[in-house]
Amino acid sequence: MQRVDLFPTHEFEGLKLRAGRPYPFGATVIGNAVNFSIYSRYATACTLVLFHNHEHEPFVEIPFYKEFRIGNVFSMMVFDLDYENIEYGFRMDGPFNPQEGHRFDKTKILMDPYAKLIVGRDVWGTPPDWNCPYQYRSRVVFDDFDWENDQPLETPVNDLVIYEMHVRNFTCGAAAGVEHPGTFAGIAEKIPYLKELGVNCVELMPIHEFDEFENSKPSPVDGHMLYNVWGYSNVGFFAPKAAYASTGRFGMQVDELKNLIKQLHANGIEIILDVVFNHTAEGNENGPYISYRGIDNKTYYMLTPDGYYFNFSGCGNTLNCNNPNVRDMIVESLRYWVTDYHIDGFRFDLAAILGRDQNGCPMSNPPLLESLAHDPILGKTKLIAEAWDAGGLYQVGSFPSWGRWAEWNGKYRDAIRRFLKGDEHVLQDVKERLVGSPDLYASQNRGIKASVNFITAHDGFTLMDLVSYNGKHNEANGEDNRDGENNNNSWNCGWEGECDDPGINFLRHQQIKNAISLLMVSQGIPMVLSGDEMGNTQFGNNNAYCQDNEIGWLDWNNLEKNADLYRFFRQIIRFRRQHKVLRYEYHLGYCDFRNLGYPDISWHGVKAWEPASGYNNLTLAFMLNGRYAETDGQPDDFIYVAMNMHWEMHGFELPQLPEGMQWHVFANTGMASPNDICEPGRECLAENQHEILVGGRSMMIMVGKAPAPVVEATVPEKDSSEKETLEKETPAKEAPAKESKKK
Amino acid sequence: MDNQFQVKLDGDTLTIVLGEQLTTTNAPALMDELNNYKDKGVAKVVFDASQLTYIASSGIRTIIFAKQKLGGNPEIDFVNCSADVRSVFEMTGLQNYINFVSK
Known part of the structure; x- marks a missing residue:
């Protein structure tokens, strides 16, 4: 029996339609129809634009009839679509008045903010056709992955040893020895390595869809192409990056990522996603129309009274995280990754922004952070904040937590680095850091489990570079070495950069062993930067966000060259995991x-x-x-x-x-x-x-x-x-x- | 256009001989064809992939459909599957559905 609310009531150019269901937002398969639903507070009209896969021109544009709008939500069911073979977008009509915050432009085709599959950048580094009017294209996703008995592992947070990695950099190097370099499948091939190393959690730098061609340019130094490699610039919050999947060209990125997660879980390894909810890839007023700007600029972005974009992210715009509807989108996104991808936790980039109100002022009780802390679906999901932002808000030790949020402990990094290089008068600070930073986390019952300890992370020097360079060497980034952190608390052990002095090299290895030893005997959650265990160098570049080459890629030859480091890491990680006395939950x-x-x-x-x-x-x-x-x-x-x-x-x-x-x-x-x-x-x-x-x-x-x-x-x-x-x-x-x- | 497949039911075994490609151009037709055997007691589906050189997502969905929607959780055999095609199954974790058979 077919439900009466699944019968078409309208027809447009041969396609059967009816008023849709406002929830959930995005495209949802219901019976033999696809339900399209999109929210915009200020739009006056909306059109659904349908393409055959990869076509420049749409095959139909269906206006949402007046009766298809409820409140501020346009929703419509389209029947009998061959939804596997279509891409969709929206045109939004409304006022264009930047001073008032409105930038509607119905000539633009806009990606669905809730798109769960995004195509257009399917194979890494393949130059896009910039003449195509619709660059980042929404598709309908299938939900037929067989998880068998998998679920998030729920490893006690104090038992974690986190390994921060970049999907592409991890296996792109020629010596990685994988069949599918730079992809989710490539990581899956390295699971035996991760197990041998002893880590039980990988933290992936952003895997939400982004555009590696954003601000891409030839390096003024030597002409090699600079890409947006790290991906801290979201196109969509629900879709995995297609080009991180070997099967992305087939539209199978969802399956490939789920397969990776399932295999990691089967090997006792959790997966944490680095999520970037502080800004989008649309940049400032000069940036492109991808989605949010054209759908509801005033809702999605924090704007100055003159309608310009606040830039607390340092990336041109700031997502309006504490607008109730944007807040809902963020919560929905996280729930989706947990329920559909079995993700174990999230690390929130520049999370301090999530606690700012719609005018940019820090709130004492930010509703988004509170919602996430108490969300039923995220109830056992790790929540880790990078507790600062580019607008100067620094909340390490004071991030609103409700006993749920952990933090990247930047003070741990700084104190331990200074101690390592022999700075005086840091001992009192070091003592606090070694025992889980009670000065920061003993209040509000946060405990040791609130402190994610790290000495190196993607931002900054690798561990080998920390003991090999006094200063940054970012010339290859093409910004005259102005970018990247200047205060690195590093010491080169007597020579700047690589050298063949056995004494210096011995000392460097010794210092690396000191560093990992300190990390592994410290109370708190240790996080290791991928490659540090094999002495990976970025040749002094402490901001390799744009280096899609040997600077950014792990050189797996180092595993043999620095076998002593790898052996040391392996044993000290095992030591930590064998000794509960090193892994207290509370102070x-x-x-x-x-x-x-x-x-x-x-x-x-x-x-x-x-x-x-x-x-x-x-x-x-x-x-x-x-x-x-x-x-x-x-x-x-x-x-x-x-x-x-x-x-x-x-x-x-x-x-x-x-x-x-x-x-x-x-x-x-x-x-x-x-x-x-x-x-x-x-x-x-x-x-x-x-x-x-x-x-x-x-x-x-x-x-x-x-x-x-x-x-x-x-x-x-x-x-x-x-x-x-x-x-x-x-x-x-x-x-x-x-x-x-x-x- | 030639759909590039042939389907034959022999007892409770459904055999599908695939052509060179299983993509959006022919997978929907195969899906329609498979629909005809829904709840017909098919215990085993044999895909003869001897000629298959390329499978797209829509093709893979067809395999999943055979496994999940035909009814009775039939066994799926893939005969003479090329390394490339097999690799797609493995990268997406779908190899668990399938017995790879060489003949």
Whole structure:
């Protein structure tokens, strides 16, 4: 039986129509009809424009009859469309009065803001036909992917090790060794690698549809093409980037991405999307008409009283996030990615903008952020804010959270970088950062899980560059090195850029091992930048947003060249995942509040129990009491971390352990590989139970536990040298002759 | 235009011999043809892909249709599938629907 509300009532040029359903917005298949629905507060008329796939000229333009509009929503059902083979858009009529905020232009064909499939940029780097009047084209999506039993993994947030990556840069390098470089399918091919590395969450830089040709141009330096590679410039909020799919040319990007997510989940790896709701690709008043500007400019954008675009994003416009209808669109988008794509979490780019009102003023109780915090469908979805914007609003530690929002902890990055390069007087700050930044997140019951710790991210130097360059080298971006962050807190270890001095290169590797060690023993959610584990360099470029070449692409040859780094990363990540005492959800008590014999955490220096050690405040140690971190009634081990960022070697007195336990050496960053780190669980018994020597700019990680009955038998053959060398030979070598402390 | 496929029902096995391409030009016709066998007790669908060199999204939808909408959750065999076509199935995770058979 066919429902009466699915019978056509009108006809236009042979197509059968009827008034549509206002909800949901976008194009929805209902029976043998497609329901088109679009909201515009100020439009006076709307026309549905239908194309055969890839055709320049539409085959029909159907006006929405007066009776097809309810309130401010135009909706219409079109029957018997071969919807797989059509693309659709809208023309909107209304006032063109920029001073009032209106920019309607019915000569423009506009993409559906709710389009779930967008075509027009299907194969990466294929120049578009700019004469085509409709560039970014909406299509109807199919919802027939077989997820089997998959669902978001809901890994406890404090157990995550996040790996931030770019879909294209990750596998585009010639040595990546994948069949489908630069695509979702390429990432799927690398899942065994990710598992071996030990990360359990990938964070993809923007995958919403964007245009790599936005502001593309030849580099004035050497003529190579500069693209919008990173994609922080959305065309649509519901559609995946077609050119990130090997099958994008077939319109199969939805399936390819879902298949990637399903495979990641099957391997215990979550997926977080970096989402950009702060602006769109339409730019300022000189930008193109893609969708929002022509559909309802005044609704979608924050405008000055004169009708110009506020630019809190630094990208020309600012999405009007706290307009109720834009807010709904954002919520709908996120719900869609969770329900239809099983996404585990979101990282919100320039999230401070989401807390600004329609005039751009920060709100104390932003409704969008509150809605997201309490949304039923997003109830178990990770929400991570980049808690600042380009308009100067900096909310690290104060982002409105309702106990739900985590933050990229920029203060962690800055303090740890300064500590690493030997800046003085940062120790107090570092202590806060190592224990989950209680100064920032202890209030409102936010806890350690609110702090996403990172030392490097896509913005800025890679870790190898952080220890190889004092200043940025962004000349290839074609902006005379003006772009990118100037204050990087980096130190080149004595030579600017790549060099063949073995001493300098050893120190650089040592510093990288220090960095990842600090990250992995810090309370909070660690985030690793893709490629850091193999010493990836961007040749000093700290803003490689436009480099679709060897600067931006991971060079997988580094995996062999810097095998020691990869091995170190692998082991230290495993170490973290094996020790619950490193992964608290809420802040520590700093005392023995359960009468277990030792405080949950205690601070030390070169003298046990005396953290104030002198040496320009460059030495520090802490001990975690594993009895406070039980798993199924079994206490964790004690962990002691000695950090010596001084350029001289120092002895660190070890705190005495409970009876029956002894100190074991897990890692010593001053040692050469393979004696720099053990396999977790197979640490070597320390010969001296009272003191360790920690080399200049080195760290040692010790494990306090009952010694294994026969230690020798448990040490694998390849690591047999570790037992003797990890401790005895400290330090491995003198600081390089060229080393000089950077000021 | 030639639809580039032939369909034959033999007992509970439906055999479809595909041409060189399965795209928007012929997939809708195949879909229509498959519709005729809906709820007819088809237990197995055999796609002979010996000549198939290119499959577009609409073609893949047809395979999904055969699996999901014919009724009875029939087994799907793809015979002599080229590496390129198979790759599309694998990238989109649809290989789980299909038995790849070489003859």
